[in-house]
Amino acid sequence: MEEVLRWFCLPRSGCRASISGGPVSSPLLAPPLISISLPGEGERRSPPSSCCFLLFFSYFKELVGKEVTVELKNDLAIRGTLHSVDQYLNIKLENTRVVDQDKYPHMLSVRNCFIRGSVVRYVLLPQDGVDIDILHDATRREARGG
Amino acid sequence: MASAGPGLESLVDQIISVITNDGRNIVGTLRGFDQATNIILDESHERVYSTREGVQQLVLGLYIIRGDNISVVGEVDEELDARLDLSNLRAHPLKPVIH
Numbered sequence: 001m002e003e004v005l006r007w008f009c010l011p012r013s014g015c016r017a018s019i020s021g022g023p024v025s026s027p028l029l030a031p032p033l034i035s036i037s038l039p040g041e042g043e044r045r046s047p048p049s050s051c052c053f054l055l056f057f058s059y060f061k062e063l064v065g066k067e068v069t070v071e072l073k074n075d076l077a078i079r080g081t082l083h084s085v086d087q088y089l090n091i092k093l094e095n096t097r098v099v100d101q102d103k104y105p106h107m108l109s110v111r112n113c114f115i116r117g118s119v120v121r122y123v124l125l126p127q128d129g130v131d132i133d134i135l136h137d138a139t140r141r142e143a144r145g146g
Numbered sequence: 147m148a149s150a151g152p153g154l155e156s157l158v159d160q161i162i163s164v165i166t167n168d169g170r171n172i173v174g175t176l177r178g179f180d181q182a183t184n185i186i187l188d189e190s191h192e193r194v195y196s197t198r199e200g201v202q203q204l205v206l207g208l209y210i211i212r213g214d215n216i217s218v219v220g221e222v223d224e225e226l227d228a229r230l231d232l233s234n235l236r237a238h239p240l241k242p243v244i245h
Binding site: 072073074075076078083084085086087090091092096103104105106107108109110111112113114115116118119 | 165
């Protein structure tokens with residue numbers, strides 16, 4: 001677990017992770033959540049090889065089975081149980097429901113879905129999705145330069 | 147790297163609902179796919195959402211959709227789908243994906 005979390009505090013990696021305990025930036029969700037924004041990827045399709053992607057990949061693999069909300073770049077937010085992730089950060093969710101079903105009834109008959117990694121804007125994790133103590137330690141260690 | 151991930155194998159020959167990057171919704175039978183999420187859709191139709199009238203269904207037939215243009219591939223639960231009253235379902239079309 002510690003290994004997986006170390007990337008959180010690498011300032012040069014281009015990745016960004018934030019923890020918001022109070023009001024969440026996403027207008028779609030009320031409970032306190034931890035959000036991770038992925039590095040800009042646009043038309044990325046060659047298999048990612050940087051350490052940054054491997055870290056995200058292994059991080060998401062640890063989250064399999066947890067309830068997550070995936071917000072897409074078309075503002076659609078889908079909540080479901082994380083079933084699997086691959087090296088492109090494509091995501092498969094089970095027991096899905098769209099967060100605002102009245103506004104977006106387009107997926108009313110869909111219960112399992114595959115989301116292409118390139119259209120993911122945020123993955124909102126459950127509060128216990130990150131071990132805060134390990135994160136704190138890793139951050140302090142990085143701040144000390146070691 | 148291992149290919150054990152969220153492939154689309156389990157959806158082959160099933161009815162799926164594809165949301166494309168330009169906000170269209172295409173429903174059809176998945177016949178094939180590859181690692182770039184290019185997909186072959188058989189007996190497909192588009193569901194056009196609008197606020198003025200119910201959902202319109204346009205017959206498309208056999209389609210190949212390039213993976214770049216795909217946002218979501220959903221497995222259609224036929225029982226739930228049969229219960230939908232599409233003619234009375236009104237909604238804004240989905241927004242296009244902005245990278």
